[in-house]
Amino acid sequence: MELKLSELKSKEGKFVSIDERTSLDTISFHKDELEVADQLIVTGGATFTSEEGIINVSIDFTTTVIEHCRRCLEPIETRIDRHEEIEFRPDMEAEVESEGDLSIYRYESGSGTIDLLPYIIRFLKLDLEPYPLCKDDCEGLCPNCGANLNEEEDHSCETDEEGEAKDPRMEKLAELL
Numbered sequence: 001m002e003l004k005l006s007e008l009k010s011k012e013g014k015f016v017s018i019d020e021r022t023s024l025d026t027i028s029f030h031k032d033e034l035e036v037a038d039q040l041i042v043t044g045g046a047t048f049t050s051e052e053g054i055i056n057v058s059i060d061f062t063t064t065v066i067e068h069c070r071r072c073l074e075p076i077e078t079r080i081d082r083h084e085e086i087e088f089r090p091d092m093e094a095e096v097e098s099e100g101d102l103s104i105y106r107y108e109s110g111s112g113t114i115d116l117l118p119y120i121i122r123f124l125k126l127d128l129e130p131y132p133l134c135k136d137d138c139e140g141l142c143p144n145c146g147a148n149l150n151e152e153e154d155h156s157c158e159t160d161e162e163g164e165a166k167d168p169r170m171e172k173l174a175e176l177l
């Protein structure tokens with residue numbers, strides 16, 4: 001997923017196409033390791049402008065990330081399909097800026113390549129839910145036995161792990177939910 005600066009510079013002003021795919025396996029997100037279910041496919045292109053040394057990148061990328069419902073732990077598939085316009089400016093003072101939909105990043109003019117993957121991962125995380133739910137009214141898991149309460153509507157546990165009787169107030173609350 002690397003832009004080769006020598007190639008871009010040799011084709012100055014021309015659109016150099018990008019068509020790459022890679023397997024990510026997992027990405028880290030809010031302390032979780034999320035499974036990436038299919039390949040990350042990146043298409044688009046980059047153009048180098050010699051005057052200011054700016055590299056314009058226009059890409060589309062798709063993949064599928066598996067999150068898990070925070071209440072019942074069932075897997076939730078999130079399809080990622082994004083378009084991004086990125087501008088790399090040589091030796092810019094700030095690390096990152098943005099103008100509308102355009103994200104502007106710094107690159108070292110002396111470097112040979114720019115790895116796009118960290119930028120792509122940063123963007124695809126924007127489509128992930130920090131608190132994913134399989135459905136808004138997910139019932140979650142039984143705190144006593146771990147049964148999925150979405151699948152067992154009339155589920156009731158008489159005792160918890162310590163063998164104590166269930167709190168009747170909690171039963172009332174469960175009826176309301």
Ligand SMILES: [Zn+2]
Nearest residue numbers: 069072134138
């Ligand atoms: Zn759920």
Ligand SMILES: [Zn+2]
Nearest residue numbers: 142144145157
């Ligand atoms: Zn139970």
